[in-house]
Amino acid sequence: MKIQKYVAPNMPEAMKKIRAELGNDAVILHSKVIYTGGFLGLFKKRNIEVLAAIDPSISDTPIPPQTKNREVRNSVLIKEPSSRIEPINQAGSSIANKEKKISDFPDIAKQLDEINQNVQAFGERSNNVSFSIPTPIKNVVKLLDKQEINEMIKARLVKDLVAKWYAAGEDVLDVHVFKWAQAFLLGEISPYSFGEVSLSKKYINVIGPTGVGKTTTLAKIAANIILKQQKTVGFITTDTYRIGAIEQLKTYANILDVPLEVCYSMEDFEHATKKLKDCDVILIDTAGRNFRNKKYVEDLMQVVDYKREMETLLVLSMTAKQKDLEEIYKQFSAINIDSFVFTKLDETSSYGAMINLIVTCKKGVAYMTTGQNVPDDIVPATPLELVNKIIEVDEE
The missing domain is CATH 3.30.70 (Alpha-Beta Plaits)
Structure with missing residues (x-):
């Protein structure tokens, strides 16, 4: 070096x-x-x-000009996200009318009890769906394996689907089973908060490890606040570790015509908040560092005043491993995290980590991003939008 x-x-x-x-x-x-x-x-x-x-x-590898400017777009026009997600319908009335109490059928009840005992051990059998469950349910489990849904969630889902299968009768189509699975996953994540920042707090703080797209995400959020909600915005950056980071945010600040303050200490942060006091919303960009080093997270708390009324978003890339995502959350949980932002959904075909983190960490999701375009490639998260990334069923 x-x-x-x-x-x-x-x-x-x-x-x-x-x-x-x-x-x-x-x-x-x-x-x-x-x-x-x-x-x-x-x-x-x-x-x-x-x-x-x-x-x-x-240092000897030159950075092509087009790469430097890739994340910076001169257009800040808002495009409403297309409505490509259809609501989940319940199973058809022909199925509902056949529902009976399991206790009315002792033989079925006994069989279901045996299956449930197998389901309880399901979480300990990786990718094992060989016990006696109907083929459509096995197909759901295979899809969840592909999406890397964790074993405990799969075990609960299988138990739920098996119970519904025997309650509904014999004439159950595959599509109905997949809709039940959708409804189950919705029930798992719906208790938590979803949707874009409420602006009930003046400060919005974006944290996360290096390389997840925090600065670009901050610019997208700012552009939407300015253009859709007609609010005035100010930027604060504490990312003084990387030389190019300030220039990147300064470029976005110039495009959006918003003030930017750079902070190296808590004293700088206090001065910055006074300079930006007339802004409706202040968005704070933080340094992306090695999440394995706890000291770097502690350093954040030496520069940003977390005692203020602040909404904190933890930005996580869906290209990361599940184990790493869990460790990132654990390290950053010293800071009061309000919700997740999931980025780089366009760079993967596996989305189960989103469900796993929501259920395990008991946190909702503010946004999902699908590219570098500012402010287009970001959507407010909803439970249905997220579940449809895992299981999407065509309407009959």
């Missing part, structure tokens, strides 16, 4: 020097105020001393 020391009158000037010599992939290791020059101890000049570093293995 190449480490350089820079001295400049202020941080923006220091960053210009660092960017010119080390490039946008450089990281700031340390900064402090120093005093130089003067005469007999008087008239010293205040400067900033910054230690910056760059990994030589990545």
